Amino acid sequence: MIDWLDPLTEAGWLITLHASTAMLSLLLGVFILVRPKGSLVHRALGYAWLAGMALAVLSSLFISQIRLWGPFSPIHLLSVFTIFSLLYGWHAARRHDRRTHQIAMIATWVGALGLNFWFTLLPGRVMHELFFGTA
Numbered sequence: 733m734i735d736w737l738d739p740l741t742e743a744g745w746l747i748t749l750h751a752s753t754a755m756l757s758l759l760l761g762v763f764i765l766v767r768p769k770g771s772l773v774h775r776a777l778g779y780a781w782l783a784g785m786a787l788a789v790l791s792s793l794f795i796s797q798i799r800l801w802g803p804f805s806p807i808h809l810l811s812v813f814t815i816f817s818l819l820y821g822w823h824a825a826r827r828h829d830r831r832t833h834q835i836a837m838i839a840t841w842v843g844a845l846g847l848n849f850w851f852t853l854l855p856g857r858v859m860h861e862l863f864f865g866t867a
Contacts, residue, residue, distance in 0.1 A: 747858055750791035754845060757784035761841040769830075778837075782822060785844070789814045807851070814844040 760781045767774060792811045821836030852859035 746791055746794060750788055750795060751852075751859065753784045753788040753791065754848075757781055757788055758841075758845040758849065760784060761845060765838070765841070769834075778825070782818060785814070785818055785840070789818070789844070807848070810844060810848060814840060817844070 760777065764774065764777050764781060767777070789811050793808065817836055817840040821833050821840060824830075824832035824836055849859075851857075853863060854860060
């Protein structure tokens with residue numbers, strides 16, 4: 733295995749799954765945002781992004797490294813918000829409500845992936861060690 737990935741692979745399969753699907757969703761989201769909207773490619777990439785986000789969110793519900801309320805933390809509130817936001821945006825697309833779909837999906841991408849990414853870089857987190865080499 734690649735040495736710099738050791739912090740991630742040593743964290744266990746659940747965190748590896750979560751981080752991998754979140755990172756792929758972050759990058760795929762950028763690609764979707766810069767491409768033309770409404771095409772078959774946009775729809776296919778959107779479903780791939782939705783699947784990646786669903787895996788990232790569902791896996792996050794079972795990660796409990798930070799415990800404030802039993803096994804839960806404020807990050808779990810973001811997970812619940814993300815589930816509803818994904819469903820809301822998907823439902824808007826199914827109704828052909830472009831504006832609502834656009835707002836919901838961009839808000840989900842920025843909130844769940846963009847902002848949360850910065851929290852993962854805090855000292856003591858796996859991603860901090862992965863990117864900066866220290867725990």
